[in-house]
Structure formats: structure tokens, C-alpha cells
């Protein structure tokens with residue numbers, strides 16, 4: 192594992208992930224966890240849900256325990272196209288380091304701190320909060336693949352069917368029981384070997400229609416191309432998901448079918464196993480993500496926390512008025 196020697200970072204260690212050089216791992220030291228827990232021990236999750244400004248207080252508390260170095264590191268890494276992804280873990284967590292805070296509450300507050308160090312989360316329409324917690328079980332009758340264990344969830348970007356921008360996605364593993372398989376799948380846009388074939392296609396920049404099933408609680412359609420250009424250098428960014436794009440003619444349908452097949456057969460896609468409590472942060476428009484299928488187990492249970500949001504300069508953006 193390649194350690195990145197960066198003397199300016201304090202209270203955490205970074206390295207490249209063993210299976211992919213782009214993915215950066217961050218390990219918060221035991222002292223950082225302990226000092227963060229001390230600083231937030233007078234806050235509870237409900238108050239942080241009710242009062243948005245408290246979320247910045249939580250983020251500032253974490254940043255202070257790292258001499259204000261963690262926020263810069265996370266933001267720079269997520270914005271940097273060559274990396275754009277972080278796997279954040281705590282070196283160790285035990286009762287003595289949590290200062291009386293329940294472990295689930297601590298994890299919610301930790302991911303709250305992370306999201307507010309890189310921007311502002313969007314309202315999650317499935318939960319009505321700035322974050323969503325959801326379960327994956329062996330049996331499920333929902334209307335999308337999100338909670339279904341027995342099948343692979345194809346590579347996609349989040350936020351294709353909402354008006355807000357979705358610059359980043361945070362996925363945190365909260366609980367895991369009887370789970371085998373179900374790793375996160377990741378593919379960087381620049382590693383997709385067929386990128387040019389689909390990016391140079393006449394339909395690459397055409398507005399497509401995007402909708403979503405009832406469980407998502409989004410009652411409108413959006414219109415945007417699959418490829419969005421990087422503001423600065425003109426490099427492609429992607430906003431694609433196979434289930435929610437609605438082709439309106441044969442050309443669009445076949446283009447989308449071939450694009451989906453290409454992504455699913457891409458050999459550069461790699462698996463990441465998330466330990467309980469760990470947090471995966473990705474730049475949503477330059478990383479496609481998915482989930483491998485699980486090995487069947489009747490008592491399989493996994494609980495995840497998700498946040499999606501924007502960099503601070505993109506707050507208040509309305510996709511429908513800007514395409």
C-alpha cells in the first residue's frame with residue numbers, strides 16, 4: 192500500500208487503496224475519534240436533524256481535531272479528477288473513545304461532519320431528511336434494485352432524475368449481519384475503455400428524458416444528456432442510470448442498451464468491501480458506482496446511510512433552468 196507522506200495532515204493517515212490507485216483511504220486516528228466524540232457529546236442526532244446549522248458545528252468539530260487539515264484534504268481529493276474518491280475509516284472505535292455516544296448516532300454524526308466538510312447535502316426525497324438510512328434484506332418487493340439482495344445493481348451515477356446537482360455521494364455501512372458478497376462496485380469514467388466510442392456518438396450530448404418510480408417521491412421528469420462537460424477542461428463527466436432514463440425513440444433506446452452493456456462488461460470495474468462504520472465518498476460525475484450481488488442467506492441484513500449533495504458553489508442550482 193502506498194503511503195502518501197503529507198506533513199500538513201494531522202490526526203489521520205492517507206494511502207492509495209490496494210486495489211485501485213485512484214481511490215484514497217483515510218484512517219482517522221484513535222485520538223481524533225476520541226476528541227471528536229468529546230466535542231459533540233452534548234449534541235444528539237435529532238437536534239442535528241432539526242437545526243441545519245448544527246451540522247456545520249459537527250463538521251467544524253471534526254476539522255478542529257485535525258488542526259483544520261481534514262476538510263481541505265477531503266475537498267481537494269474529491270474535486271481532483273485523477274482521484275475523486277475517498278474511503279474513510281476510523282483506526283479503532285470502542286466505548287472508551289465514544290464518550291457515551293451510541294455507536295449508530297456516532298456514525299450518523301461522523302458522516303454529517305464529512306458531508307459538511309465537502310459541501311451541503313441535498314434533501315433526500317426518499318427519507319425527507321438530509322440523509323437516508325435503508326436496509327437490504329434477502330426478501331424485498333420494492334420497485335427498484337436499491338434494496339434487492341439477489342442481483343447486481345448496475346453501474347450508474349446518482350441524481351439523474353432530480354433537478355438539483357449531485358456533485359458527490361456518501362455511502363456509509365452502518366450494520367452488517369450474515370453478509371457475503373454485496374461489495375461496492377466502482378469505475379472511474381476515464382478508465383472506461385469504450386468511453387470514446389460513446390462520448391463521440393451523435394447522441395452523447397442530446398437531452399434525454401429521466402424519470403423515477405413512485406418510491407423515490409419525485410413527481411417530475413428531468414432532461415439532460417448522459418455526458419456533461421467538466422467546467423474547466425472540457426473533459427467528460429457522466430450522469431447515467433439504466434433504470435431511470437426513458438428513451439423516446441429507437442436510436443436512443445439502442446444507444447442506451449449498448450452503453451449499458453459496455454459498462455457491465457468493463458473489466459476495469461473494481462470491488463470495494465466496506466467495513467462497518469466506513470464511509471465511501473465519491474465524485475458522482477466522474478465515478479460510476481454499483482453493488483455486486485449477495486450470496487443468499489435468509490437472515491442477511493445490511494443497513495446503509497446515504498447522503499448526496501453539492502459543493503458549496505453549486506447550492507441553489509436548478510437543473511431544469513440550466514440545461
Ligand SMILES: [Fe+2]
Pocket residue numbers: 347348349480
Ligand atoms: Fe446509487
